[in-house]
Amino acid sequence: QQPVQSPQAVILREGEDAVINCSSSKALYSVHWYRQKHGEAPVFLMILLKGGEQKGHEKISASFNEKKQQSSLYLTASQLSYSGTYFCGTENTDKIIFGKGTRLHILP
Amino acid sequence: DTAVSQTPKYLVTQMGNDKSIKCEQNLGHDTMYWYKQDSKKFLKIMFSYNNKELIINETVPNRFSPKSPDKAHLNLHINSLELGDSAVYFCASSQGQLAQFFGPGTRLTVL
Numbered sequence: 660q661q662p663v664q665s666p667q668a669v670i671l672r673e674g675e676d677a678v679i680n681c682s683s684s685k686a687l688y689s690v691h692w693y694r695q696k697h698g699e700a701p702v703f704l705m706i707l708l709k710g711g712e713q714k715g716h717e718k719i720s721a722s723f724n725e726k727k728q729q730s731s732l733y734l735t736a737s738q739l740s741y742s743g744t745y746f747c748g749t750e751n752t753d754k755i756i757f758g759k760g761t762r763l764h765i766l767p
Numbered sequence: 768d769t770a771v772s773q774t775p776k777y778l779v780t781q782m783g784n785d786k787s788i789k790c791e792q793n794l795g796h797d798t799m800y801w802y803k804q805d806s807k808k809f810l811k812i813m814f815s816y817n818n819k820e821l822i823i824n825e826t827v828p829n830r831f832s833p834k835s836p837d838k839a840h841l842n843l844h845i846n847s848l849e850l851g852d853s854a855v856y857f858c859a860s861s862q863g864q865l866a867q868f869f870g871p872g873t874r875l876t877v878l
Contacts, residue, residue, distance in 0.1 A: 689864070691866070691867070693867075695808075699871070699872075700857055700869035700870060700871050700872050701810065701857070701867075701869050702869070703866040703867060703868065706865065706866060744808060746810060750864060753815065753822055753823060753864070754812050754815060754823050755812070755864075755867065756812075757809075757810040757811075759807075759808075759809055760808055760809075760810075
């Protein structure tokens with residue numbers, strides 16, 4: 660079952676914050692987050708494991724609420740380099756099912 | 768230096784032809800994958816190999832055949848190419864279920 664991401668697209672000015680949500684109808688054991696810039700390959704950001712932990716990567720952090728079966732990615736004081744499509748992926752029997760992505764565009 | 772490499776980067780071919788894409792990783796990972804990303808950017812897993820053994824085979828036409836000669840290589844052969852096969856194909860590798868590292872992608876265009 661494919662996780663659902665929201666919003667589908669976000670436009671921000673540099674310095675603003677954004678939240679991208681990822682939810683699943685199935686129990687989650689882990690959530691992966693990746694960023695893909697236009698014309699490039701997806702790049703791993705972080706994995707969140709069962710336990711509700713919050714992880715951070717520069718000014719990008721994420722939370723995982725296994726009871727609500729959802730994860731959120733937080734981008735603080737966004738930079739131009741944060742532009743791209745963000746994918747969450749949920750683990751399902753030896754494979755990751757990716758959401759449809761959230762397109763983030765940062766304006767100067 | 769490159770972690771996951773793919774060749775070729777671009778592939779333009781006629782309908783009905785057969786083509787191959789090669790992938791190599793030098794990260795020492797035990798698992799490799801093929802993904803297809805269509806024009807809507809949906810990233811869909813096709814196959815996964817763990818130590819040369821096929822462990823995931825999604826609903827993919829049997830015109831697609833992966834081959835893993837060793838755990839550092841995973842190739843994809845496609846027979847009788849169709850227009851709908853046009854997409855970007857990504858190879859990726861991981862150690863178990865940890866972070867996946869993607870290759871640069873192969874943009875396949877079928878005319």
